[in-house]
Each structure stands twice: as C-alpha cells, then as structure tokens.
Amino acid sequence: MTIKPGERHRQLTVGEVAARSGVAVSTLHFYESKGLIHSERNRGNQRRYSREVLRRVAIIKVAQRTGIPLASIADALSTLPQERAPTSADWRRLSAGWKADLDDRINKLIGLRDQLNCCIGCGCLSMQECPLRNPWDELSEQGPGPRLLDPSPAID
C-alpha cells in the first residue's frame, strides 16, 4: 500500500484506485462494465489502471453530484480520447454542459422554494390562486372543461 521510490509511475491496481478515489472496488468494476472507465490487464488477468483513471473517476463523481445520470456521463466521457488524460479543453466542454444542467435544476428548485414560501405563509388550503396548486388545476382541466374545477367551499 505504501508507495516505494521508483513506483510512482507504475500502473495502479483496483484496490489502489479504490483507496485513492474513494469508490468501492465493485463500483470500479461496475463503471468499467458501463464503459465509464477502462483498464488493461496484467498477465494474470488483473486490472491495471493508468493514473488517468483517477481523474475520470473524479469527473464522474462531480457530475453525479450535479445530478447527471451515469448514462449521460458515459456519453460525455465517450467523447474523450480513451488513452490520454482529459485536457483543459475537454474538461471545459464537459463541465460547461453539466453546469447548464445544474443551473437549470437549481432554478427549478428555487422556484419551488418560492412557491413553498408563499404557501407556507398562506396555509395553502383555501387559495385558488396558489402557484403550487396551478399545475394540478391544469391537469384537472384536461377533463370535460373548467366545470371540473371544484367550486365547493375550501377543501377539495
């Protein structure tokens, strides 16, 4: 486990990658099966990774934190050259796309929070005009028309 002098550029075993990246060995196998990372094999069929994989795993983890599904991450990573480390430009391209996605999700959540703030204040029980209610009303209106909107007292 300790790094001996002269071994710094050795390829890494799964266990080492797991320890250094913070993901389980089984997860690395899983990622490999999904094409997110790649390995070579030694003569005994054991995986050997170049250090580049650490960056890949790091990128995967950041993308996941932003809420991107693994399949999309795999798509994005597949646009990178297999056997060289991602460049600045590569990273910029990927992360810019993910940032747009993230911005979107943040904005949706903020909108939701605003609605929630409104509705916590108003009690959200009698308001026909509550923004949180509107989407539901729209759904109701897919029926026979506005007549479906509940005209009864307060509680639907």
Next chain:
Amino acid sequence: MTIKPGERHRQLTVGEVAARSGVAVSTLHFYESKGLIHSERNRGNQRRYSREVLRRVAIIKVAQRTGIPLASIADALSTLPQERAPTSADWRRLSAGWKADLDDRINKLIGLRDQLNCCIGCGCLSMQECPLRNPWDELSEQGPGPRLLDPSPAID
C-alpha cells in the same frame, strides 16, 4: 366522467382521483399500499375516496418535487389525522420541514456550481488548490498520509 348536479360531494372513484390528480391509477394503489393515502370500499369492494385525498396527493407531489423520498413523505403524512383534511397548521408544519431540506439541497448545489464555475475557468487539470479536487484529496489522505498526494507533474 362528467359531474352531474348533486354529485359534487359524492366520493370519488380511483379513476376520478387519477384524472383529477394527474397520477396513474396504479400509482394510487401503490400509494395506498405504502400508507400514503387511504380509501373506503363500496359494497363491490371498489375504492371510494373523499376529496381530501386530492390534497394529499398534491402534497405528495410537491414534496417529491423537492426531492423528499416517499418513505419520509409517508412518515410526515402519518402525523396527520386520517380522516379530516389537513389544516393550515398541518400544512405549515410539513412544508416548513421540507423547505429546510430543500434549502439545504439548493445550497449544496449552488456551492457545487460555484466550484464548477471556478474549475471551468481554470481548466481544473493543474490546480492543486481546486476546490473540486479537495474532497478527493481528503480521501487520498485517509491512506498512509500526505505522501500519497501525487507529486508528479500535472495530471494524476
């Protein structure tokens, strides 16, 4: 499907609840199996819902939009009286808890976005001090110590 005069306070069938709430019939069955909603049965064993269920489903959907897992929603709803409609105070209590959760998630995502902004700019490949890298470094440090930090050129 049309509402006839004098039927406005009738109990609702699953199909009607599905149409008005925008969730599938199977989802209503599922929610019932998880204790999120409740129904009575008519003499032919078919589900009959009070209108109160529409609000419950609406609450469930809002909570889900904020990212709360169904099991937690079920817990929260179980603190409400079964057979009366949730009051303002009930709703306030639930939604306040969810809002705190939502705030938390938003803040985390915003932090992530800031880091991403930083790292898009810097290319995130050579910076030892990149905030996005720090969590990974911490993980590395769980090993034999700082010596594990990769001292080699730029790309780990």
Next chain:
DNA sequence: TATAAACCTGAAGTAATATTGAGGTTGAGG
C-alpha cells in the same frame, strides 16, 4: 340484459446504481 369499461388482487417487471456472494485464481511476503 348484455356488453364494455372500469375496477380488483397479487405477482412480476423496469430502470438506475450499486453491493454482496459464491466459487475459483493470482501475487506478495515470510
């Protein structure tokens, strides 16, 4: 009353993201 739409139950299937286990092989240290 006959037929079709809507409803019932319980089991199985789906998708994403892994983890766990069984059964066997490889490799590093003493």
Next chain:
DNA sequence: CCTCAACCTCAATATTACTTCAGGTTTATA
C-alpha cells in the same frame, strides 16, 4: 514453497418508485 490478501467472473440482491400483466369481478350504459 506456502499462505493469505487481493483479485477474477457471473449471478443475485437491494432500493426507490412505479408500471404491467394475468385472471377475475363490478358497474354503467345502450
């Protein structure tokens, strides 16, 4: 050389949130 940790593959299991299916019953309508 021996042994044990680490590795291998493939299959199964777990979780969340549902949907689909099979086979049978009820209700609404013409």
